[in-house]
Amino acid sequence: MVPENNEQIGFGGLPADILHLSQRVSDLPTVLDELNSLVTSGIIKDYAIGGGYAVMYHGIPYSTFDLDVLVVLGSEEDFQRLYTYYRNKGNKIENVYIYISTMPVQFLPNYISPLFNNAIKAAQRIEVNGVPSKVVKVEYLIALLLTAFRPKDKIHIIELSKNADMPMLNKILRMLDDGQLLSERLKEVLGHS
């Protein structure tokens, strides 16, 4: 059967209703604008993109549905205040995720560990479509993935380590990895000492 022109258009012959949904529109600049306004208004002190979006920034296409944001906060109470702020603003909140625009955002406070704290401090500045932001450096990203250490993290560590400053990574691990666990995991993944 030959479809009518208005039913199938362009690449892959996607049906029109799917094609309509698949217009490539990114919410990311809007979300980053919102994060910057959190800093300006003093709700958070600083932030850096981590998780799957940082993996993507460092060059690995990766399907992730949520944005992990490492945030500098004064205390656990400030973390609760962040949720209250968005609840009062009417944003959808689902489990730990706060929806900013259509993006589920997970905030990870710096008081989890010195690794998170330093990953934000050392984050690199970027501009996404004209919006200033910060993303964790590849060496810190590897250290954070070594903490999570899921099977997909191991694959990403191997890929990311190709572009990492390994002496810098080892320095970070020496300073922040008390029990040598992360260093051992790195050896396990990369297969050498």
Added chain:
Amino acid sequence: MMDNYYLKDSKKFWDTRKKARHSKDKKLISLPFTEKAAMSERIQADYELLRNAKDPSNQFGLGVIPDAINELSIELLFTPLDFEEVLNNAFPFTQELQDNLESSKT
């Protein structure tokens, strides 16, 4: 930063997030194909934006923090300092200036 600032036991924190992630993954699996396709396109668009993100530290101007200074902040937090060494790392031109100064004296 004080040691007691950090969570003593982060297990509960991560367990909550693990459960939330599983619950979200389950929900995503059951989404209709059209929504999955739209989501996939959104992620692709985000990826393209991130890959085209500019690094403002390549420009000179406000807000530029050289890597060496970032490293300096790590050193300050966690290791005993040899200030001269750290400053030389942060400002590698210092030695050159010093050499020039000394040679100009002779």
